[in-house]
Every structure is written in C-alpha cells, then in structure tokens.
Amino acid sequence: MDSARRDGCSPVCLDLSVGLPSARGTSLARDMGSGGAANPMANEEAKILEAKFTQVSEENRRLTEMIAYLYASQIARQSFEGEGSPSPRAAPAASPTSLAGKKRGRESMETSNSWDANSNKTGGTVDADHVESPPSDGSCQRIKVKRICTRIDPSDTNLVVKDGYQWRKYGQKVTRDNPSPRAYFRCAFAPSCPVKKKVQRSAEDSSVLVATYEGEHNHPHPTHANELPAGCTATRSGSVPCSISINSSGPTITLDLTKNGGVVASPEFRTALVEQMASALTSDPKFTGALAAAILQKLPDY
DNA sequence: CGTCTTTGACCGGCGC
DNA sequence: GCGCCGGTCAAAGACG
Numbered sequence: 001m002d003s004a005r006r007d008g009c010s011p012v013c014l015d016l017s018v019g020l021p022s023a024r025g026t027s028l029a030r031d032m033g034s035g036g037a038a039n040p041m042a043n044e045e046a047k048i049l050e051a052k053f054t055q056v057s058e059e060n061r062r063l064t065e066m067i068a069y070l071y072a073s074q075i076a077r078q079s080f081e082g083e084g085s086p087s088p089r090a091a092p093a094a095s096p097t098s099l100a101g102k103k104r105g106r107e108s109m110e111t112s113n114s115w116d117a118n119s120n121k122t123g124g125t126v127d128a129d130h131v132e133s134p135p136s137d138g139s140c141q142r143i144k145v146k147r148i149c150t151r152i153d154p155s156d157t158n159l160v161v162k163d164g165y166q167w168r169k170y171g172q173k174v175t176r177d178n179p180s181p182r183a184y185f186r187c188a189f190a191p192s193c194p195v196k197k198k199v200q201r202s203a204e205d206s207s208v209l210v211a212t213y214e215g216e217h218n219h220p221h222p223t224h225a226n227e228l229p230a231g232c233t234a235t236r237s238g239s240v241p242c243s244i245s246i247n248s249s250g251p252t253i254t255l256d257l258t259k260n261g262g263v264v265a266s267p268e269f270r271t272a273l274v275e276q277m278a279s280a281l282t283s284d285p286k287f288t289g290a291l292a293a294a295i296l297q298k299l300p301d302y
Numbered sequence: 303c304g305t306c307t308t309t310g311a312c313c314g315g316c317g318c
Numbered sequence: 319g320c321g322c323c324g325g326t327c328a329a330a331g332a333c334g
Contacts, residue, residue, distance in 0.1 A: 169307060171326060184325070188306095198325095 146213040153207065159183040159199040161211040164221055167197055178203040190219040 150161050159172075159181070167185035174181045180201035187193035195215040202208035 170328095172308075173324065173326095176323065182324090196325095 144214070144216050148211045148213070149202070150209045150211065151207055152209050159201070159209065161197075161199055161209055163211070165189055165195075165217070175200070180206065187217060190217075193218055 148161065148163070166188040168188035169183055169185050171184040172181050173184070178200055180203075182198055182200035185197040185199065187195045187197075195213060195217050197214070198212040200210055200212075202210050
C-alpha cells in the first residue's frame with residue numbers, strides 16, 4: 001500500500017508494475033517451459049516467473065480486499081451521514097497544535113485532528129468527515145462541511161485534491177495553527193455553485209492533504225473526461241468510480257471513492273475494471289514491448 | 303488574448 | 319476600542 005500512498009494521485013490507488021509477469025505471460029512461460037524440457041534454464045526461469053506471479057496474485061488479492069473494505073467503510077459512512085448525524089470524529093476536541101485555542105477553535109480543530117485518528121483505522125489513504133454546521137444567522141438551513149484527507153508526496157507543493165470537480169483558486173493564506181499555507185478554492189464548473197474548498201497540509205503529517213468542503217454543489221458532477229491526466233490512454237466509464245492512468249512509473253488504477261454511484265464489488269464494476277485494465281495494458285507501448293521481449297526470450301533460436 | 307494563479311491588501315468577526 | 323486572525327478581493331503576472 002505504500003506505493004499507493006507515494007503516488008498521491010488520488011485517495012486510493014493501485015500501482016501495477018508493468019515489468020511483472022501477467023497471468024497470460026506466466027502461463028505462456030509455463031507452456032514454453034514444459035515444451036522446452038530440453039532446456040533446464042528455461043524451466044528454471046519459468047519457475048521463477050511462476051513464483052513471481054503467485055506473489056503478485058497474492059498482492060492483488062490483498063489489494064482487492066482492501067478496496068472492498070474501503071468501499072464498505074465509505075458506504076457505511078454515507079449511510080451514517082444520511083441519517084443527518086454528524087460524525088463523532090468531527091466532534092470538537094482539543095488540538096495539541098492549535099495555538100488559536102482561545103478563538104477560531106472551530107477552524108483549527110476542524111482541520112487538525114482527522115488524519116491520525118482515521119488513517120490507522122482504514123490503513124488507507126482516504127478519509128472523509130461530514131459536519132453539518134448551522135449558519136450564523138440561525139436559520140434552519142445547514143451548511144454541509146465535508147473533510148477529506150489525501151496522501152500526497154511530501155515534496156509535492158501544489159495543494160490539489162482531485163475530486164472530479166473543477167476548482168478556481170481565489171486565495172492562499174498561512175494560518176496560525178499550521179505552518180503550511182491553506183489554499184481557498186471555489187467551484188469553477190458553475191459560477192453560481194456555492195461550494196468552497198479549503199486545502200491545507202496536515203500540521204502533523206506533511207504528506208497528508210486535508211481538504212475541507214463547505215456547501216453542496218448545485219449542479220451535476222462534471223464528466224470525468226476533463227480530469228484525465230496527460231498520457232492516460234484508458235477510457236473512463238461514467239458509472240464506475242475508477243480510472244486507469246499510465247505514466248512513466250506504470251499504469252495506475254484510481255478509485256474515486258468520493259463518488260456515490262460506483263459499486264466496487266458488483267459484477268459490472270469488476271467487468272468494467274477488467275476491461276479498463278486490459279485496454280490500458282494493451283495500449284501501453286511499454287507493456288506490449290516488455291511482453292514482446294519476454295516472448296522473444298522464450299522462443300528458442302529466434 | 304483570454305484564462306488562471308499568485309499575493310498583498312482589505313474586511314469583518316471575535317476575544318481581551 | 320483595539321488587535322489578531324481567517325477569509326475574500328482584486329490587480330499583476332504567468333501561461334498556453
């Protein structure tokens with residue numbers, strides 16, 4: 001999971017190394033190994049590849065379980081929020097780093113406590129809190145406050161949390177309780193959209209970005225096509241909270257857990273995931289090149 | 303040239 | 319009333 005954390009591209013990422021043998025490649029190697037019994041070296045290599053494949057399969061299984069667990073947590077949290085009760089974790093608590101305890105406590109507590117309390121539970125890279133705070137005018141209308149923590153590269157200086165929406169930065173400020181600057185964003189997709197977002201590194205862990213959303217979007221979620229990173233060759237299904245991007249370090253599967261619509265464990269999700277993975281892998285020249293090289297290696301006297 | 307980001311200035315709320 | 323501080327504005331610069 002460390003690789004996913006290092007990636008920092010999204011709350012949940014699975015990094016698949018192109019260089020590792022695929023299932024097809026391994027069976028291919030096995031077939032070739034059995035066919036080339038006269039070549040003990042090839043047999044040896046086939047065993048190594050098979051061992052690698054077993055290892056990767058095991059890792060994939062663990063990651064799949066982790067995804068399922070994270071998704072289940074997300075669903076549970078959403079249903080909890082649906083009851084209109086604020087998250088117990090969002091309850092104010094004294095922050096050791098909050099120098100502004102005398103006042104502005106609302107803000108400093110809001111952003112300082114969430115990560116450590118939750119990251120250990122999920123062992124993951126995503127966290128979201130919802131707080132519905134009453135407005136100052138005392139009306140019955142409530143402003144939804146949602147907080148999301150994202151693991152990023154500590155050396156990454158841009159305060160960007162990819163959530164599918166388009167944001168326009170309108171300010172940046174260094175706050176008293178946190179040495180790292182806080183960035184202020186407005187929703188740029190719809191000018192009338194009241195949602196605001198604050199993004200700041202965690203005071204305790206600089207590799208954690210804390211994004212605080214205030215309000216709710218008054219427009220549908222923009223198409224994900226707009227946010228596909230450069231170099232991404234996979235198409236994104238609108239109904240599946242998943243994307244596959246390919247960069248220099250290999251293909252990356254990104255699960256967008258901020259969306260409500262996807263069903264990670266459902267057959268259609270799995271089908272879409274497999275299709276996207278296959279599409280991404282086969283369209284990646286690195287992968288096809290590596291595969292071709294591996295096949296060439298196995299072909300005797302070629 | 304239009305759009306976006308940066309950044310210093312300004313405003314308003316809150317505690318003392 | 320004053321000062322502190324978070325939030326916002328808006329001009330200037332960067333960028334494609």
